[in-house]
Structures are given as structure tokens and as C-alpha cells.
Amino acid sequence: MTDPNAAKFENVDNIVAGLLEQGYIASRQIATAIFVAENLTKPILVEGSAGVGKTELALASAAWLGLPLIRMQCYEGLDESKALYEWKYGKQLLYTQILKDKMGDVLGDAPGLDDAMKKLHGFGDLFFSEEFLEPRPLLKALRQKHGAVLLIDEIDKSDEEFEAFLLEILSAYQVTIPEIGTVTSTVPPLVFLTSNNMREMGDALKRRCLHLYIPLPDARLEEQIVAARVPNIEEKLRRKLVSFVQRLRELDLKKLPSISETLDWARVLLLLHADDLAPDMVRDTLNVLLKFETDIDAVRPQIAELTRKARQDGDRGYATSS
Amino acid sequence: MQRPLENFFRALRAADIRVSPAESIDAHRTVDVVGYGDRQLFKDALCVALAKTPDEVANFDECFEMFFQRDEFGEREDGDEDGEGSQPPEGAESDADFADQLGNVPLAEMVLDADGSELAAAMERSANQVGATDIKFFSQRGYFARRILDDMGLRDLERLIASLRRSGEGDEDGEGDAARDLAQRLEQGRRYLLDESRQYVERQYELYARANGENLREEFLMETRMSNLEHRDFDRMHRIVRRMAKRLASRYSHRRKHTRRGQLDIRRTMRRNMPHDGIPFEVLWKQIKIERPKIVVICDVSKSVAAAARFLLLFLYSLHEVIAHLEAYAFSDGLISVGEILEQNDVEQAIPEIMNAIGFRSTDYGQALADYEEGFMETLDRHTTVIILGDGRSNFTDPRIDIMRRIHDQSRSVIWLNPEPQTFWGTGDSEMPRYRQFCHVAKTCSTVLHLERVVDDILKSYARA
Numbered sequence: 001m002t003d004p005n006a007a008k009f010e011n012v013d014n015i016v017a018g019l020l021e022q023g024y025i026a027s028r029q030i031a032t033a034i035f036v037a038e039n040l041t042k043p044i045l046v047e048g049s050a051g052v053g054k055t056e057l058a059l060a061s062a063a064w065l066g067l068p069l070i071r072m073q074c075y076e077g078l079d080e081s082k083a084l085y086e087w088k089y090g091k092q093l094l095y096t097q098i099l100k101d102k103m104g105d106v107l108g109d110a111p112g113l114d115d116a117m118k119k120l121h122g123f124g125d126l127f128f129s130e131e132f133l134e135p136r137p138l139l140k141a142l143r144q145k146h147g148a149v150l151l152i153d154e155i156d157k158s159d160e161e162f163e164a165f166l167l168e169i170l171s172a173y174q175v176t177i178p179e180i181g182t183v184t185s186t187v188p189p190l191v192f193l194t195s196n197n198m199r200e201m202g203d204a205l206k207r208r209c210l211h212l213y214i215p216l217p218d219a220r221l222e223e224q225i226v227a228a229r230v231p232n233i234e235e236k237l238r239r240k241l242v243s244f245v246q247r248l249r250e251l252d253l254k255k256l257p258s259i260s261e262t263l264d265w266a267r268v269l270l271l272l273h274a275d276d277l278a279p280d281m282v283r284d285t286l287n288v289l290l291k292f293e294t295d296i297d298a299v300r301p302q303i304a305e306l307t308r309k310a311r312q313d314g315d316r317g318y319a320t321s322s
Numbered sequence: 323m324q325r326p327l328e329n330f331f332r333a334l335r336a337a338d339i340r341v342s343p344a345e346s347i348d349a350h351r352t353v354d355v356v357g358y359g360d361r362q363l364f365k366d367a368l369c370v371a372l373a374k375t376p377d378e379v380a381n382f383d384e385c386f387e388m389f390f391q392r393d394e395f396g397e398r399e400d401g402d403e404d405g406e407g408s409q410p411p412e413g414a415e416s417d418a419d420f421a422d423q424l425g426n427v428p429l430a431e432m433v434l435d436a437d438g439s440e441l442a443a444a445m446e447r448s449a450n451q452v453g454a455t456d457i458k459f460f461s462q463r464g465y466f467a468r469r470i471l472d473d474m475g476l477r478d479l480e481r482l483i484a485s486l487r488r489s490g491e492g493d494e495d496g497e498g499d500a501a502r503d504l505a506q507r508l509e510q511g512r513r514y515l516l517d518e519s520r521q522y523v524e525r526q527y528e529l530y531a532r533a534n535g536e537n538l539r540e541e542f543l544m545e546t547r548m549s550n551l552e553h554r555d556f557d558r559m560h561r562i563v564r565r566m567a568k569r570l571a572s573r574y575s576h577r578r579k580h581t582r583r584g585q586l587d588i589r590r591t592m593r594r595n596m597p598h599d600g601i602p603f604e605v606l607w608k609q610i611k612i613e614r615p616k617i618v619v620i621c622d623v624s625k626s627v628a629a630a631a632r633f634l635l636l637f638l639y640s641l642h643e644v645i646a647h648l649e650a651y652a653f654s655d656g657l658i659s660v661g662e663i664l665e666q667n668d669v670e671q672a673i674p675e676i677m678n679a680i681g682f683r684s685t686d687y688g689q690a691l692a693d694y695e696e697g698f699m700e701t702l703d704r705h706t707t708v709i710i711l712g713d714g715r716s717n718f719t720d721p722r723i724d725i726m727r728r729i730h731d732q733s734r735s736v737i738w739l740n741p742e743p744q745t746f747w748g749t750g751d752s753e754m755p756r757y758r759q760f761c762h763v764a765k766t767c768s769t770v771l772h773l774e775r776v777v778d779d780i781l782k783s784y785a786r787a
Binding site (some may be wrong): 012028029032033035036037039040042045047089090097116144200203206207211212213308 | 604
């Protein structure tokens with residue numbers, strides 16, 4: 001089978017262009033990571049602070065490749081029965097109840113217990129077959145005929161045991177189900193794991209993954225992102241608001257605003273029909289950018305100054321963008 | 323290219339990036355895919371495959387730039403026109419006269435050759451020959467530079483220069499001038515070579531050994547008694563202690579409750595399935611609950627432990643950053659809660675502030691314990707571990723053993739960490755033997771390493787519960 005996506009992975013520029021079509025502005029590093037991941041069939045561990053587009057990267061890749069996205073959100077206490085597969089206990093029990101009489105018929109003519117047992121064995125593992133298997137995200141991803149994009153989101157929130165359990169899937173792209181056997185993927189899925197660094201991941205997991213760190217973007221990149229995501233916003237205002245956010249990031253805040261906050265803010269400004277960055281309006285919408293009361297308090301007295309500078313930047317244009 | 327890549331991995335390891343054999347295989351495969359053509363692509367791809375944390379990415383960056391910088395060896399030579407003495411001399415027309423002599427000394431020809439790339443390659447070869455990448459200490463730089471030059475044939479070059487000089491001295495005519503001129507140029511080249519080799523070895527040191535030295539220092543600090551630590555090591559200690567506290571926290575903060583699949587909880591399953599006529603539609607598994615560590619730390623900051631107090635507080639500060647339920651107290655002749663100070667200040671401010679508030683006075687354990695009982699003891703319960711950091715020297719005041727007994731009875735465990743060695747306990751004004759009866763664990767704890775082991779044990783006991 002020839003892979004229709006093979007051409008898409010030919011070089012790094014193709015990947016950048018492909019993701020751009022989906023509205024995701026990828027830096028060279030990001031594209032290189034995907035390039036290497038595909039060629040070495042290795043998963044990518046994506047790190048970065050909240051809202052820099054880790055999850056978005058997986059979504060955009062799936063859309064670009066035309067593959068189904070299978071997403072698994074991790075949380076404390078997540079185990080294999082929720083991640084890999086589960087037997088449909090209810091259905092099994094229901095079937096045994098319904099089939100009770102049939103069983104009697106089938107086994108009725110067997111003279112002794114031994115014979116009945118033998119007969120029963122002859123039917124195979126009726127109740128532990130595919131029929132009663134409830135595939136969960138990981139199994140689903142492995143069974144996709146044409147490959148898939150598997151997103152294991154916020155892996156740092158899961159337990160260490162679960163992390164260890166993932167190792168087989170991440171290195172060999174297969175899982176072992178005791179009752180059925182080993183399931184191997186036909187086309188290995190492209191795997192993204194994201195982490196907010198709640199805890200340090202184990203060395204074994206890190207070793208099996210490529211590591212991609214997405215930093216907060218510089219002004220130029222951020223402007224491109226805003227332009228791609230909120231296309232209706234006027235160019236000057238866009239430059240001003242990006243400059244404002246960039247300046248915010250230089251301050252000593254608890255949680256720096258990341259790209260998703262910038263985009264939200266841009267949308268809010270659009271909704272309010274703002275055509276310039278007025279200090280009053282900034283003050284009113286600051287809670288879109290900053291998520292801690294202490295941060296807002298710290299920034300509030302500086303708003304006038306910050307907006308003034310941001311407006312200057314907006315009128316002048318960035319030195320880097322020329 | 324095999325060899326340089328392996329050397330690069332060694333440099334990375336020296337820069338604190340783990341490169342296991344499996345990772346080096348991955349890296350080789352990566353390089354097979356991306357090739358050497360595009361420097362940026364090469365770098366990004368290797369970075370993705372090898373560096374595993376943001377810190378490592380930064381280290382990788384630095385290391386990569388430094389390692390592959392030597393390719394520029396030749397170019398710099400050309401660009402560096404204004405540097406006196408250290409640039410290779412221009413080729414001259416009369417060299418042909420001395421072709422015989424030069425022919426015997428390949429190094430001389432290379433030195434005279436304006437293109438330095440050959441020279442760079444030769445130096446690289448010689449460096450490999452003498453094992454310059456094995457450099458360990460700063461003081462070895464001269465030695466390795468010399469050995470590289472010897473291997474390249476510096477002796478022959480020097481001999482040639484000397485003989486040219488001699489033949490130049492004899493006669494004053496054109497021949498002599500030419501010899502003197504050539505000797506002059508060779509001498510310039512020699513000086514240039516010395517310079518380059520020294521710089522080369524310097525880079526090797528930076529690449530392979532500097533981090534080593536740093537590690538050595540940190541290891542040494544981990545095992546040095548806290549009272550002997552010097553002020554200038556404070557930053558480094560902060561880093562070590564912080565890393566240690568984070569390691570401990572990430573190991574223990576996360577597992578609070580987990581299901582043990584495979585062990586059926588029959589009692590709860592039957593109970594839950596009563597509505598279904600006892601048919602187990604819903605299956606429940608046995609669970610282990612892990613409590614969050616609740617820890618009270620009482621830290622002595624009086625005169626007698628003043629030297630160690632800063633580091634005990636440093637540890638307290640780092641612990642406070644990573645453990646949610648930590649109550650912190652400091653005392654000398656009275657006791658105060660320092661949780662708020664630790665919360666609101668940077669470590670550089672918090673420690674002096676605590677020391678100003680309560681430190682440097684004479685010790686009174688009895689009073690401190692009384693203060694604790696009066697103000698804070700009601701929060702003590704059977705889930706709490708109490709850690710006391712102090713030498714137990716109470717200036718012959720009433721040690722208030724009765725309060726110690728109550729703390730012991732009300733808490734889950736009491737751990738006393740004493741910076742003094744055990745043989746000193748009970749000498750002079752030390753009340754250690756009496757307090758000790760009411761501690762579950764009493765240990766000497768004079769180095770950071772001790773501290774880590776003790777805290778590890780405490781947290782482990784919570785995970786097992």
C-alpha cells in the first residue's frame with residue numbers, strides 16, 4: 001500500500017506549509033520535530049506552558065494529514081481499562097442470562113459433567129471475544145487502517161504506573177490483551193504527548209520520545225498567529241495588541257499570558273468593535289489576559305504606560321518585521 | 323563522521339544531557355534522515371532527538387555551537403588580517419630556494435600555506451592522537467596544548483627555524499636575507515600555532531570537562547558538613563537543595579489514590595449491585611489511599627547552630643515550595659511561625675528576615691516548646707510528622723520534657739535531626755539523651771545528603787500508608 005501522505009513528509013518546508021494551511025503557524029523546530037518523528041516513527045513529547053498551542057499542534061496535524069484524531073485526556077487515576085480496552089461486563093451478563101436456556105439445550109444431551117465441560121470448551125471464548133470488547137482510545141488508534149493522529153493530552157497528570165504502561169505502545173506500537181493476544185498497528189499512528197510539567201516525566205518515557213519544547217512566541221510569530229486565527233482584526237490594532245502582550249510578558253507575573261490568551265483578547269477586542277488600544281478598554285478586558293487577581297493588581301497601575309508604548313510600537317511597526 | 327558524532331555525544335554528556343547508547347542510535351538514525359547539508363535542520367533534528375527538557379535544550383544549544391565552531395578554524399585565519407603575529411605569513415616567491423628543507427618538515431609547509439583548513443585538520447588529527455578530549459582539569463591545558471604541537475611536529479619546525487637563522491647570520495647577501503625572511507615568517511607561524519592550539523585545548527576543556535568540575539564541586543558540597551559551608555557557596559547550595567526538594571516532591575506529591583485493578587473489592591461490589599439482584603454489573607476494585615504528607619518543621623536558629631542555620635532554613639524554604647502542607651517554625655529563645663515569611667519572600671530575603679526576627683540569640687528549648695504548645699499545637703494530629711532541626715543544647719534551662727512527651731503522643735512521628743555527631747550528645751548542656759526518648763527517630767544530620775535521605779524516608783512512609 002502506498003501511503004498517500006508520504007509526499008507530505010518529504011521535507012520540512014512541506015510540513016510548515018501544510019500546517020499553515022490549517023491555520024497553524026509552525027516554527028522550523030516544530031516542523032523538524034514532526035519530520036523526524038515520522039521518519040523514525042517515534043512519538044513526540046510536547047512541552048511548554050499552558051496555551052502555547054501544544055494540543056492545537058496535534059489537531060492541526062490531523063486535519064492536514066486527513067487522519068482521524070484520537071484524543072486521550074489523562075488524569076489522576078486513569079488506568080488501562082479506560083485507556084486501552086474494557087470488557088462490556090453488562091452485555092456479557094445480559095447475554096449469559098438470555099442464553100441460559102439455550103445453554104441447557106446445547107448441553108442437555110451430554111451425559112456427564114465432564115462431557116458437558118468438553119462441549120463448553122468447544123465453543124471457544126464466547127464471552128471474551130471482539131464482540132464484547134470495548135476499545136478505548138489507545139486500542140482504537142492502533143486499529144485504524146490508514147493510521148491516525150493519537151493525542152495523549154497532559155500526560156503529566158496521569159500516574160507513574162500508567163506512564164510505564166504506555167511504554168509498550170510508544171516503542172513498539174502494539175499492546176497485549178491477555179484474553180485476545182497482541183494487537184499490532186498496521187500503520188503506526190503519529191503520537192503526540194503533551195505535558196505542562198506538573199511533574200517530571202520518567203526517563204524511560206523520555207527516552208522513547210522526541211522532545212519538543214514550544215516557547216512563548218516572539219512578536220513577529222505571534223502577529224502571524226493572530227493574523228491567521230483572527231483574520232478580521234485590523235493590522236494596526238493587531239500590532240498594538242501583540243506589542244502589549246509582549247510587554248506584559250516582560251513583567252514579573254505569576255502566570256504569563258500565552259498565545260491562547262492573546263487570541264481570546266483579540267477576539268474580545270473585535271467583538272467590542274475596538275479600533276484602537278484605549279487604556280480604559282484595556283483595563284476592562286484585562287481579565288481575559290491575566291488569570292490571577294494579584295497579577296491584575298500588579299499590572300493595573302502600569303496600564304497607561306504600557307498602552308502608550310504599545311501604541312507607539314503599533315504605529316511604528318516592528319523593526320523585525322521590515 | 324562517526325567519530326565527531328561520538329565526540330559530540332561525549333560533550334553533551336559533559337553538559338549534563340543524558341545520551342544513552344539507545345539515544346545515540348536514534349541520533350545516528352536521525353542524522354541519516356536529515357543529512358549534514360542543512361546546519362539548522364541538522365541541529366534542530368538532533369536537538370529534538372537528544373535534549374529532553376527545556377534546560378537540556380538550552381545546554382544543547384550552547385554545546386552544539388561550541389562543538390561545531392571549530393569548523394571555522396580556517397576561515398578565521400583569513401578574516402583576522404589585523405591581528406599581529408598570530409596570522410600566518412603571506413606566501414613568498416623565494417621559498418623555492420628552501421624547498422628541500424621545507425620538504426622534510428610538512429608542518430612548515432602547512433604553516434606557510436595561507437589556507438588554514440589543512441592545519442586545522444592536522445591539529446584535529448593530533449588532538450585525537452594524544453587524546454585531548456580526555457582533559458579533566460583546568461591545569462592540564464598547557465600540557466595538552468604542548469602534546470598536540472609535539473605530535474604535529476613542532477620540534478622539527480623549531481629546528482628548521484633555528485637552522486635557517488644560522489644560515490641567515492653567516493652572509494649578508496640576498497640568500498641570507500631570504501633565509502632570515504623565511505625564518506621570520508615561520509616564527510610568526512609558530513606563534514600562531516601556539517595560540518591556536520591553546521585555544522583549541524581551551525575549547526576541549528569547556529566542552530568535556532567544565533561541567534565535570536562543577537559536578538565535582540556539587541558532590542563535595544553535598545557531603546560537606548553544613549556548619550563548614552562557606553557563604554560563597556550559598557547560591558550553589560540553593561540550587562542543589564532546590565533540585566533535591568523538587569525531586570522529593572515530584573516523587574511523592576502525586577500519588578494520592580490509585581485503584582488496584584485486578585483485586586476485586588467484594589464487599590463494595592456486592593453492596594453496589596444490590597439493586598441488580600446481586601448480579602455484579604458494576605465491578606469495584608480495591609483501592610489504596612495515599613495521604614498527603616503533613617509535616618511540621620521546627621528549626622533552631624540560635625547562636626550555637628548559627629553556621630548551619632542558614633542552610634537549615636534554605637532547606638526549609640525549598641521544602642516549603644514543594645510540599646503543600648508544611649508548617650514551619652523557627653526558634654532560639656522563643657518560637658515564631660515562619661510560614662508567612664517563607665511564602666511571601668524570595669529566599670534571599672526570607673532567610674535574613676527570619677534570622678533578624680528570631681535568630682542569633684541564646685537557646686531556650688523549654689521556652690520554645692512552651693511557645694509551640696501554646697500557639698500551634700492544636701493543629702497537631704496523628705497524620706502529622708514533626709521534624710525538629712537543632713542541636714538540643716538548651717543552656718541548662720528547663721528542657722520541658724513534658725511538652726516533648728505530648729508532642730510525641732499526639733503526632734504520627736517525631737524526627738530529630740541533630741547537626742552534632744552522636745558522641746557529643748549529652749555532653750555539656752546537651753539535653754539530647756532526654757529528648758531522644760520521645761523521638762521516633764533521632765539522627766545526626768550534618769550534610770545535605772543526610773537531609774535528603776531522611777526526608778525521603780519520611781515521605782515514603784506516607785506513600786505506603
